Amino acid sequence: MPPLPSPLLNPRLSSSLKPLLLLSQSSLAPWKFQIPKQLVSVKRRTSSCLASNQSSDNGGRSGGGGRYGALSPSPLADEVHRIDVNPPKGTRDFPPEDMRLRNWLFNHFREVSRCFGFEEVDYPVLESEALFIRKAGEEIRDQLYCFEDQGNRRVALRPELTPSLARLVIQKGKSLSLPLKWFAIGQCWRYERMTRGRRREHYQWNMDILGVPEVTAEAELIASIVAFFKRIGITELDVGLKVSSRKVLQEVLGCYSVPENLFGKVCIIIDKIEKIPVDEIKRELNATGLSEEAIEELLQVLSIKSLTKLEEILGVAGEAIADLKQLFSLAEKFGYSDWIQFDASVVRGLAYYTGIVFEGFDREGKLRAICGGGRYDRLLSTFGGDDVPACGFGFGDAVIVELLKEKGLVPELSIEVNNIVCTLDCDLQGAAATVATKLREKGQSVDLVLESKPLKWVFKRAARTNAQRLILVGNTEWQKGMVVVKVLSSGEQYEIKLDELE
């Protein structure tokens, strides 16, 4: 082995020693020091990146002094194209401020679910495409984010969580104790043309009850949605839930001998009633084979907003009426009557609903549906499993944040650390580490200052991280086994033995 080039004394180390030499060994008045040391940052040297194919015969040490100079040219820089720094179209990064809001929201989802005795579950974000393919002309199907993988399998990023739930329930079979009360918070995807400022991914909170045929299950789900709204400061003056039942449509269609297999398709068309002109709705319904008369009757029934009126038309003894009456009666007992209203036009855009359906809306009518759900007693058999009575809802993370913004209810969330620990003496960096470790072992959070920084910088950082205390490890105190504590809210300052620091 040839002799290695005799290295210089590491310039970084010598520079980090500087403050120590400049400083008094005492830290009796530590708050006065300000060491004018710049934040070390690395300059981009494009030339050296471009020169990366040239061989270097001195171990790459031809650059200037300092830690980074010693490493140039970069061994990694095969490419110097500037990448697109944005996340892929329609997707989001979550920098700390956005992540705090996401965690706040998800914690409320979780806390409500826990209060209702639900257990958390999750499924793969990538599923077989077949799981999501239904033939009813759903929007969700057209927007499937699907691919072919390297093994030539058709896969899709899940557009919703319910089919995965159904798959897992069939898989687990009799090992599951009914009723299941499950919740999930998962990312869902849809490939949209991005015309309406909608994103291609969102997170969705789902709660599902499997094994309960009674409407008490739907009532319980709506109760949890209302509990969530209340927790985050949304009132019944801000939002409401429109409720209906697919059985209303089914009873009407039954009178006109409409084939059963068209039911899902008809629901999907009707779901668009507020989005596209009524003539278009009529044309689409007609195309499925519905008579003009049936269509007129259907549209008339869909305009009903009163259960009494519906009863007059459908008769008292139908399942639709019985279910809805029971739900509204339970709503009173749960205490959320003011939050819900009957609206026959609500059918929801998923083919698999069979009974009660509901959706959350803002009363000002500015936003899309906030959440939606219903009963889907027949989903499992479409996958070849045994049916189980089931209902659930999905609650996205997008519209609710829009609503919170509208109402000025987005919480101010900031990082909060208990302590910022620092030393002005490079030789005491290890001592500062010891202090940080002690505090962390007691469950305290510590932002340990990892570089030599002037006190001014430390205070600025403490303000940014909302640190409660500043712990300064000074030479004089440390020799006595002590540190200086400054309570940042009051300015109170004292010395304390490390062992007594809580």
Next chain:
Amino acid sequence: MPPLPSPLLNPRLSSSLKPLLLLSQSSLAPWKFQIPKQLVSVKRRTSSCLASNQSSDNGGRSGGGGRYGALSPSPLADEVHRIDVNPPKGTRDFPPEDMRLRNWLFNHFREVSRCFGFEEVDYPVLESEALFIRKAGEEIRDQLYCFEDQGNRRVALRPELTPSLARLVIQKGKSLSLPLKWFAIGQCWRYERMTRGRRREHYQWNMDILGVPEVTAEAELIASIVAFFKRIGITELDVGLKVSSRKVLQEVLGCYSVPENLFGKVCIIIDKIEKIPVDEIKRELNATGLSEEAIEELLQVLSIKSLTKLEEILGVAGEAIADLKQLFSLAEKFGYSDWIQFDASVVRGLAYYTGIVFEGFDREGKLRAICGGGRYDRLLSTFGGDDVPACGFGFGDAVIVELLKEKGLVPELSIEVNNIVCTLDCDLQGAAATVATKLREKGQSVDLVLESKPLKWVFKRAARTNAQRLILVGNTEWQKGMVVVKVLSSGEQYEIKLDELE
């Protein structure tokens, strides 16, 4: 509109009334009742599913009595193929028991990160493929889970989080206050041939520090890994962390005039040293253009397990030695000297590391690396950004769980609800809802029994959900505004006014 068929009295309602009629109106001795009502379940009727294309002229009411009969044939059953009930190859479902373990693990990740003053972030799971394409022959590149989307863009499910972090940091630019201390827990994907029982997705906890050139940053990261191990009951007898620096290799290669741009490639080859025969390593190194002499020297240096020995060969004043000595010195102050050891063979399998590298291993040598990380001061410039000194680690959710199993340290986690609320009287289902709402508003979790069930069933359910109390809403008590409370641990039973129930 033709007259609707006169519906029968809903058989479900009449059956649910049965228990009420059978029951005494008193619930003075409520624990004795057992109502032999079967759990309602839905029988699969394949014939009606297959018949779904036939039109039905009686609104689908030709089935037998009961709630489900009234809905047959299913309007949704276009397909009756049994789907594959397993999650896609190499992916996982998280049923409640697995989700509890995942949450337990993630909570520890989060709690440690919080203790160290790190802020949580996240990025899209689907990124542009370009973000992950490096030319160093990394395993991670070969296993990229990539696709072409409908817009003909090359996208990939992220195999790691660091490139997304780099992208976001470049995007945010000067708006970020350095140093950044960020953590993330994200799902990562790799398309493997599935030969070794490895999965295609895992979750990875990442902690990264940007803006700190000093080795204190690496020391802090290793401290957080050690803190995590301690929290979950893993000791320094179970695991260790091997530490080295890429600068060791760089100094050796520098002596042999090896071109800088081969550095990453050489590291990737060396990373396989424990996985493939040494002759194969030599052949691969030779193919990159390294001389026989350089290869022999390199392999000799890589076998060094002592810092003193390394110092003899590289000389005292090199950066590699200085960094490593400082790290081991800091380890003492942090209190984790027993957890780390120098091992020159550690280089890690990602091309972008530039300095200290480390990996966690089980001391019995049964498992793959538990975690790994290092310094990557040059990553941002490969994306066209300004470099920032940076280091970080990734810690997967798979190997650690294997280790916990090996050591018998997997915690027993079960659902725990505060209360199970039920009534044996159908008319009081609403009252039970009122009780549940009251308790939930006080922050208590409530598993509300949504169907008429015998007490035996309720007790069984209470045992499964580890309910602390059973609250029975009985007719006699309810008329007095009271409920019966049974503390399930002690068997203690008392009546209490609803207003006084906490």
